[in-house]
Amino acid sequence: MQLNIYSDRNYLPEGMEPVIILYPFWKEFIPSEKYPWSRAYGKYIEISNSLFKMTSLEEADIVVMPTNWRLIRGDSWRSKVNKEAENLSIEFANKVANSGKEIVVFFAGDCCAEEIPVKNATVFRMAVYRSKKGQKDIIMPSFTEDFVEEYLGGEISLRQKSDKPVVGFCGLAVPDSWEKKLKTVLFHGAMLTKSLELGVSPYKGQILRSQALKILAESPSLVNTNFIIKGETVFLNTQDIEQRQKARAEYVKNMVESDYILCCRGSANYSIRLYEILSCGRIPIFIDTDCVLPEESIIDWKKYCVWIDEKEIPHIAEKVAEFHSNLSNQEFLNLQHECRNLWNNRLSAEGFYTNFHDHFSKK
Structure with missing residues (x-):
């Protein structure tokens, strides 16, 4: 089954990479194979066109937040939230709020169990605590090389x-x-x-x-x-x-x-x-x-x-x-x-x- 997805590069904060699902469509962000974890995505990128099609907001089945929330929140409890990137991402969420489309946010990293300030988002996280899991929290694997x-x-x-x-x-x-x-x-x-x-x-x-x-x-x-x-x-x-x-x-x-x-x-x-x-x-x-x-x-x-x-x-x-x-x-x-x-x-x-x-x- 192929899903129609929508995202917007105008809402990708400067200096940040997009989420992995978007790599095949914004190819300049595909990481080098220098490190093992970058090789975890190669096969996905090869088959991505059979899985997803980048479309307009009107035609989309789901909307993908372009930024991994990890890059906004930071990867440690010591980190400070990047407010400029957060505001841009919330602006993107508000843009699609009235479209009736499902908005998907990816949140990896060590702070991924925290709440995010995006209402009604389906959040793909690496982890939550079972006792605190929200209805729209979905656990995803951490990708590793083969x-x-x-x-x-x-x-x-x-x-x-x-x-x-x-x-x-x-x-x-x-x-x-x-x-x-x-x-x-x-x-x-x-x-x-x-x-x-x-x-x-x-x-x-x-x-x-x-x-x-x-x-x-x-x-x-x-x-x-x-x-x-x-x-x-x-x-x-x-x-x-x-x-x-x-x-x-x-x-x-x-x-x-x-x-x-x-x-x-x-x-x-x-x-x-x-x-x-x-x-x-x-x-x-x-x-x-x-x-x-x-x-x-x-x-x-x-x-x-x-x-x-x-x-x-x-x-x-x-x-x-x-x-x-x-x-x-x-x-x-x-x-x-x-x-x-x-x-x-x-x-x-x-x-x-x-x-x-x-x-x-x-x-």
């Missing part, structure tokens, strides 16, 4: 089932400390100053990961561990391309050499790692922190993940071992393929946009 194509020669690397599951993790995990408590106080102070909800500390994910990894490491009778724990996010914090590539290779190797990968929220209430795990054909151990995942009405997420409620972290090793023991050898192999297919068909950029019309045809 791990199988980029790193594994185009062929999924299957693991054979062993007696004990191998749990992997490569990344940032920092235990709770007085420093983290002080930073959390500063965070709450900043939220109050901006008249925003206090929210959940952006350091919660680091602490929960550390707790879960410690429990798993102390459970050798139940699981084998394959952990590379870092005190900082090397991949994102360095401008050294060679160092980025080395860090990425280490990350992928850890994933490929594990059966299950621990997956927990970061600064926001979602995990990019979840989609990377599925892309690689591995099974996530997903820690639920009042999360909403994409396509929940269609996807039985507990089929694809070892599902751990935040309160169940003390029992994480037992739950992983139980999940693993309940799979036959063939079921374990099949699940790796199913995780990969789920990402490919629904959670990759091309999969997500191929099914984008579902969110509107049902209304």
